[in-house]
Amino acid sequence: MDNIKVSIIVPVYNSAEYIGSTLDSILNQDFNSFEVIVVDDGSTDNSLEIIEKKLSKSTISYKVIHQENSGVSNARNRGIEESQGEYLVFVDSDDYITGNHLSELYNGETDFSLIQFVKKEGEHLSTPNFISKRLISCNDFIKMELNMENPFNFWQLMYRARIINDNNIRFNPDYIYGEDIEFALKALSFGKEVAISNEVTYYYIQHEESAIKTSEYRRFEVVEIFENLAGFYEKQGKGDLADLIITSRIPKAIFGNMNYFFYNDYDFEEVISKMKELDLFTKLSKYEGDSKFKFKIKSFLLNPKIYYKTWKKFKNSID
Template structure:
């Protein structure tokens, strides 16, 4: 069997059939689909059972207690039999030529990993954006693999598992990842690191083969949580281990780690008011988490000279432990942002 397709499933009854039907239209038939129902509370589990009943030669389902996407993927890997592993999120769907294109690329150069492009799509298949790996197309091996590793530090175009076709032999099936099941953000990068480390040949293609769905009707903003910060710290510490092993630029590593703090500061500034605003207690918890050793190190090593003045001031105040001034900056910048976004448009409208 050529391909094992792993699909974690959790409460996606509105999208699951579209996802699974996009597999059934593929011309290549040498595959198995492993559905891991991660404790869904809607009809997703029943939909999985229906596809297994209708296509028993292609579909398998595993029903388990909810433990997150990381755990669901590891469960699927244990049961996979294909030579190559493909990942598909259950609210997304494939291009009709997905397996055909991958099969052709594997026949050409037999790479260990293929990394490909994707479409960002909205409701009714509306195309929002086309993206691809930031590296040039081609085969990366031996010394040129360093370009792949360097890119991992500079951008996120190689992070996701669903943009990769991976030789199953690269997965350490027996490794116990349970200590990392708390990771709810960045788990794709966390799982990609050992794979790209072991791969001898990595093929980059820009062809979009995957449709990543963005629900335009739902709120895209969510409040930052401490568990998300913990996940980020775990992933960035693991990234540092591999960056040192690969002899990557320390500056690029520190900038990548520092960007996580930039994101957190922006969250605190942008959500000073409104639906997603943070309570005083929530802000205090986030700032206290930033003072712990891992994030403190990210802050100390980041070069803020490349950031806007507002962020530079935030970094300087935090480094010098001027926490009251840091809070004042957040209030000031948050108020300015709110006025610019909400008050100025009203003033302009009244003048018109």
């Protein structure tokens, strides 16, 4: 197919239970001129068989790439390299999209566009984060994320492929937390505007097993990712964005992940020990912003144990 408008990249690893439904949702688009690139990252189940069967019956242009297991970032990067579309879209192998996903995203004019999503956990659906504006400069959009006024997931965006390829933007395979938001925030820094749709077209499926403690304290590695991103912005001459990372985004990431560990009953002393090892107390103290959140941070830094006991008591009272 010539002049492909959109490439949908789907990394797959042992997703036999879900990949059929995911592909059905992709193939059922009310949009023409797109390709599907599935990168099987060394699956050991019958994912590849399901993929080939589904796609071989479709009239949509597609590629199925099989590689030895090397992680989701390498799989997405391979998909980027194989893509031919004017724009790129990412869909995870256990999620699904509505039939108007691409038509809501594609306008052929802006460098980026964004739709809304909901998290589906059993029968429960989360509340979408609607945005009042219909067009936002990329710089303002980045600032909103760094202030966590508009947190988003990287697969909510459609990316102009030229920006990704001309600037050699890729997912970092050295990390398992935060590599996707780093990809998006780097890409956005080279663009002009983001078109916003409040249509919910992406369903992120939260499986029971995905809530299990799996990677221990690697969640804190997002701090290093944001520090690297601050350096990246500094080199671009965007010191205001670099400052926002240090004084807002990093402290909020530390505090949010710390509370995640507490909520999931990680040992208090282990959490504190890991935070000291990574010098996260110093990085927390650099927060500048909302006075209510600043008070929480100060309370914790003053006496972590008392903060933890108070937090635990409050948590238990609403469980």
